[in-house]
Amino acid sequence: MVIEPALKRTSISYPTTPSELIDHAIEYSKTIKLPIDISVIHWTISRRATKRAACCKFSPGSPDILISLTWKAFQAYGWEKFKSIIRHELIHVWEYQTYGSTSHGSLFKEKAQQLDAPLHCDAFCSPRFYLICKNKDCQWKTIRHRASKTVTHPFHFYRCRKCGSPYTVEHVGTSIRWNTHLEYRRARKKIGIHW
Numbered sequence: 001m002v003i004e005p006a007l008k009r010t011s012i013s014y015p016t017t018p019s020e021l022i023d024h025a026i027e028y029s030k031t032i033k034l035p036i037d038i039s040v041i042h043w044t045i046s047r048r049a050t051k052r053a054a055c056c057k058f059s060p061g062s063p064d065i066l067i068s069l070t071w072k073a074f075q076a077y078g079w080e081k082f083k084s085i086i087r088h089e090l091i092h093v094w095e096y097q098t099y100g101s102t103s104h105g106s107l108f109k110e111k112a113q114q115l116d117a118p119l120h121c122d123a124f125c126s127p128r129f130y131l132i133c134k135n136k137d138c139q140w141k142t143i144r145h146r147a148s149k150t151v152t153h154p155f156h157f158y159r160c161r162k163c164g165s166p167y168t169v170e171h172v173g174t175s176i177r178w179n180t181h182l183e184y185r186r187a188r189k190k191i192g193i194h195w
């Protein structure tokens with residue numbers, strides 16, 4: 001006969017401070033069934049008032065990932081619901097580590113359903129675009145969050161900040177690239193709802 005060990009804690013502990021929220025998030029992320037390397041995740045708390053519950057930031061050329069958790073969102077949602085936000089962010093980590101980019105596309109949706117995570121984060125703030133210098137000796141690469149003119153009008157008006165060569169723009173979610181405004185317009189059409 002197997003005797004179940006008695007529960008050590010009679011009540012479940014919930015985070016009450018930002019540092020406890022980080023500790024809980026780290027422990028919780030270890031329990032999620034996703035083949036991800038959580039050792040490269042850096043966790044931080046955002047105290048600024050914002051509509052974002054959390055967000056993931058990826059740095060080009062580095063495996064490091066920053067997940068920022070919004071303290072006010074946690075206070076509004078409570079730990080149980082906030083865990084689903086953490087699952088959402090970890091799906092981004094999984095997609096990024098597995099495929100090199102992440103979006104809210106079909107792969108994401110499938111995993112989100114499996115893990116019962118929300119499909120949308122209010123503002124997904126991982127970079128949307130890379131600007132990549134075409135001069136192979138230069139290695140200049142930078143990110144853009146918005147479709148500014150450097151994104152929509154490469155070549156015509158803008159050059160690599162480091163060496164002055166033309167650069168390629170890459171849409172992070174789909175990996176579609178363009179070099180000119182005309183190519184951008186074609187790409188924009190192709191990307192469609194995944195823009």
Ligand SMILES: [Zn+2]
Nearest residue numbers: 092120121124
């Ligand atoms: Zn998201």
Ligand SMILES: [Zn+2]
Nearest residue numbers: 133138160163
């Ligand atoms: Zn360059």
